Amino acid sequence: MxxxxxxxxxxxxxxxxxxxxxxxxxxxxxxxxxxxxxxxxxxxxxxxxxxxxxxxxxxxxxxxxxxxxxxxxxxxxxxxxxxxxxxxxxxxxxxxxxxxxxxxxxxxxxxxxxxxxxxxxxxxxxxxxxxxxxxxxxxxxxxxxxxxxxxxxxxxxxxxxxxxxxxxxxxxxxxxxxxxxxxxxxxxxxxxxxxxxxxxxxxxxxxxEKEERERLARLEERAAQEAQATWLSSGILDEIRGEATAQGEKAVAYATAQIGKPYQWGAEGPKAYDCSGLTSQAWASAGRGIPRTSQAQWRQLEKVGIEDMRPGDLVIYFGDASHVGMYIGDGSVVHAPRPGRTVTIAGAGSMPILGVVRPDPGTAS
The missing domain is CATH 1.10.287 (Helix Hairpins)
Structure with a gap:
């Protein structure tokens, strides 16, 4: 009842x-x-x-x-x-x-x-x-x-x-x-x-209840889609033409290979990840060590304009730099969202963007 x-x-x-x-x-x-x-x-x-x-x-x-x-x-x-x-x-x-x-x-x-x-x-x-x-x-x-x-x-x-x-x-x-x-x-x-x-x-x-959780999931998806649509409506995707470096391609390949694995706070793989655990391990697999946390990644890595980002760059979210995803092209990022979710692909503009940082700034496109 x-x-x-x-x-x-x-x-x-x-x-x-x-x-x-x-x-x-x-x-x-x-x-x-x-x-x-x-x-x-x-x-x-x-x-x-x-x-x-x-x-x-x-x-x-x-x-x-x-x-x-x-x-x-x-x-x-x-x-x-x-x-x-x-x-x-x-x-x-x-x-x-x-x-x-x-x-x-x-x-x-x-x-x-x-x-x-x-x-x-x-x-x-x-x-x-x-x-x-x-x-x-x-x-x-x-x-x-x-x-x-x-x-x-x-x-x-x-x-x-x-x-x-x-x-x-x-x-x-x-x-x-x-x-x-x-x-x-x-x-x-x-x-x-x-x-x-x-x-x-x-x-x-x-x-x-189950039906309400399903409706809640649809509300979450709709909010993300609306944010992404607003971001794309600015025409930003027409300006983003950067190509991945060899290291960037390796980092993207590693990150996307983790799709479907669960989020776990503090985890760096290989069975589960948190958001910065995924990005730091992806770049480590490409031969470049980067800071462990999203906030340290934001502070220490070279910042680039959103219009200049290329696959492999890291998109930092929220004003406190509390989340990070890896840009993979076509206006999308791969990221580990939160507890109860799995590594997935999302719109790069589906969350408030603080900025973009580049782990391999000295490498030619």
Missing amino acids: RTGKRGLITVAVTVVCAVTVLAAPGTAFAEPAPPPPPGASASATVPAATDEDLEAVREKLDRLYRAAAVATDEYNDAEEKAKRQSAEIVRLARKIVKGQERLDRLRERAGAAAAAQYRGGGLPPEAHLMLSDDPQEFLDGADRVRQGAHATKGLLGELTRTQQDLERYAEDADAQWRKLEAGRKAKAKAQKKIEKQIEAAERLESAL
Whole structure:
């Protein structure tokens, strides 16, 4: 028996808004429908969710998944920093071991020099001259003493420098450990954010019945088509004539070969991807490493005009650079959309474009 679906959807939207604190000020949703009178059929008194209800759900889901995408970038960034910091700690540990071994050898040499000086009695040069039967032998010995003193001075200086290097390596390693620990906390915090947003979105979708989920999917598709049509109506496609480079072709081939694989936040393949995991791995397969996250890709890669983009370029979406797709030509991108979706092809203008970046700027078309 059908219960008050419109009311349930409205309540679900309201609860999710309260949980995630994402609803815009002044946003209002329909009041829950009153319960049916005793003995009355719920389906006879409670209407199905209207398109307006589902549009509110669609907009809310979009905000939730975008918030999850931002948190995913935070998670991926923390993961990348942790990898670099771990590698730096290993490098410093090796330098500390080598430095300690060198310090031990220098101490042995310094000890041997001190023992030799002790065996010489520590007599002043004048005494050695008076005790020597051969003045030339004394002069030769004096020269060796000067050389030895100079070597000892150099040895002590090297010993001091090695000790200072070890202290610096230890301080650097400690700083990297602190950064690593801070990164772990940031990663855990981002993971909680992701899980919270996805859980809220799933809770909202679970309030829909099959027919309503199908209608919601059609609303999402229609919104994307309308955005793409608006983008194409500017005539932009007539201006985009760039051809893919050899590396760009390889990157596009890799990305399109992943079509149908599921989205999973933090994933870099080969079984699942998030949006920047797909683009970074596609370019890695083409022999060019690029930043891991969409925000870092936007910050660090060379920016090009939309009219100049070519297959293989990355289209960055939304004002916070929280999503990325790879341009494949004919006004389309391949991308990993969001949880619950698979890698797919979409219109390049179906989402708000922030800009375009090029992983291989120095390569001729």
